[in-house]
Amino acid sequence: MNSFVNWLDHRTGFRQLLHEALYERVPGGARWRYVWGSTLVFTFVIQAISGLMLWTAYSPSTRTAWESVFYIQHEMYLGSVVRGIHHFAAQAMVELMAIHLVQVIIDGAYRAPREVNFWLGIILMQIVLGLSLTGYLLPWDQKGYYATQVTTNIMSATTVVGPQVQVLAQGGTSYGHLTLTRFFAMHAGILPALLIGFLALHICMFRRHGLTVHDPAYAPDTWFWPDQVLRDAIACLAVLAVVLLLAVFRGAELSAPADPATMFDAARPEWYFLFLFRFLKFHAVESLGLAVAAIIIPGILMGILTVMPLTASILGAAGHSLNKAFTWIMTIGIVGLTGLAMYEDATDTDHQAALAEAHRDAGRARELASGPDKIPVEGAASLLRQDPFTQGPRLFARHCSSCHRYQGHDGRGSLVTEFSDAAGKQTSAIVAPTAVDLSGFGSREWMRSVVVDYRGHFAWLKNAGWYQQAREKQAAGEAVSLIDPDNSEMADWSGDAAAVSSPENAENLTALVEFLAAEAGHGGIGIDQALAEKGRSVALNGTWAGGAAGTSCASCHSTLGNAFTPVSDDAADGYPTLAGYASAAWLRDFIRHPNAKRHYGSKNQMPEYSPQQLSDPELDLLVRWMTHDYAPTTVAEYADRLELIRAAIPTAPAPEPTSQPK
């Protein structure tokens, strides 16, 4: 063994190399404050290892990037850990770099004779920021896609060459396969190669000039090995521990697959760029124009940083103080702006709703991609495009939420609000719904509520302008045709406490509700067939006791119990058809023709949605969402906002206690 080592040393001279590497003199003793450079080298090594591993499975194209990252994250052995390490170590690197830089300035390590090394460090910083920027896009998820769009659009604001720079970065005039291949080549090839080269120079320069000793009298001199190495290694261990904990317990996020046609309202840059994002949002900054705000001002600040060694050599001690002051102001500014951006996002309910939706889409995309059919060749984005659970709420928000609500929100978790200029002060207030909240549509609870609490169920209509106008006309003695929750045959039948809702009718009522729910046939409701059969006879023949005796649903709603067919106006009975009430077929027809005589006829107030407004595929997605006809999900729904509405809108119906146990 010994002779082999001697032979190797003779041929390679490794002992000398090792000695030079390890026996660097550390004047004033080893210090914890010297560890930052080593932790940066260490995080780079982690990034190289984990990055090469991700490379073994990553596939850069618009149809495979998200898909392969999904596969790494959810299918491969330790995939989520490797990706998590890469994700969090990247953030650690930016953090450590900032600490390293601040310390170099505070300790005056940028001054002669170390100016060149300082500049090498500045170059390294640009490379690391470039790595983080290019890496953010590679998963091709909504978050990375929209954040990077902003960046490349800022590039295009550069004077004169902007558009060319953007085309070069994107590999074309818009995002596509080549954007990914170029970003990937930059991220995994060009930038790391540059980083290694400049890092080598940086370390050489460092060894040439030695450590910037903070206090030579602190302790007796020591060697780099083992005293300083031990401190460096322990610091690296701490970094590794934090990265691993985050990777395992938090994990790298993968939002929904990028889709240029789907808005992403939760777009934000990576958190360490939030300060710049917030800076650009100031009105004073915005008015300067994008080129000045996003390129020239940061460029000037970077320039001040770069000339620091010159400032110090020209102005002497005053220059150093100036540099330190600049650094502190920048640090405070960056921390302050980052905190401000985070605080604003945390208190912005719309942003929180957008985040919740981003989370919902991400979970749903994962769920669909994990299905037995895996991911279609046309890419994972198509999974969400064709998914009622994803698209239904969006269509509802766009087309229905000006009157209806869903659990009190607009379908996508946002409250419907309007600005009012009350007393010269702009305030935002919750808008009263003017039609029924459609959460629970077609469920047993819905059917029971329609039958026993018709007035309460439809009371939302009383918020509508048309309702109030019609009531005024009625009061003036005019004959008006309207749906009136309070005064109608149905309201009288439903509201009679001694009739349908009386205890003696409890069994019949439960059976009727079961029958109506079965007719609606929504997904995920297990139907008691025997009970529903009994309910059918209740509905058609009216076997009621007490005040409801002698009445039946079918005596007015004559088509009840049939499968839904859009009967012509001539064949309509004048009452809303309950054939297949709340079923997909009924709903499709109702949305297209709510004013048909088979539905509300002349009493109708809902707009008819023609295929020009709501295409057939859209109608299908909306209806399938409302009738729960989609692959089952465990993804969290939007938060229920009904209570907020009830609190804010005094005219909204109070929840009526149901007279029957469910």
Added chain:
Amino acid sequence: MSAHDSSSQPSADENSDSAPCQVSQPVRRSAVVHLLTAAVSFVIVGIPSAIAGLFFLDPLLRKRGVRAAGGTATAAARKDEAGFIRLSVSGAVLPHDGTPVLVTVQDDIEDAWNYFRDVPVGSVWLRKSADGRITALHSVCPHLGCSVNYRQSAGDFYCPCHTSAFALDGQKTNQIPPRNMDSLEVSIRTDGREDPAGAEIWVKFQNFRKGVSEKTPQ
């Protein structure tokens, strides 16, 4: 990494001169500190490397993708539980003189995150012998996986890569291939049911390990 030039150091600190044999020798540490340092260094490099190594071994460590039930398998209509796949040709089109015909086999393939439905997965040489019996030979050479062609001039099968040659019944005719061509089970059916007079040709399509003398499924 050159030796330090003390003159370039403005601190002019005597201690910063790093000539190895100095009067004030830097502090030496005990073996425990050396060992501890080596151990921590080993750990910080070892943990990421071990994770990376296991990740790299994923193809060996992960259970082979077993497709969950309930999918829409379009090839199911032309594949039975025993693995027989219906070919797109009928027995009637095969030449009576025993000339082999190359036929593409279609099946579903699982490929990482995709599931390709009803796509070509390989091809077989079909041949009708004089007694009307139909045989199927895998078109891939058992030697090293090139494709075996029908050589009309010699009336045999021939692989252009390494000159493996086989008789039309699949028997090897030189020493290059380690075994005969891989024959595949054939089933003649009508409406998916066994029927010697039927027109449907079903083949149990399998791939076998190359380069070995035994025919072992891959």
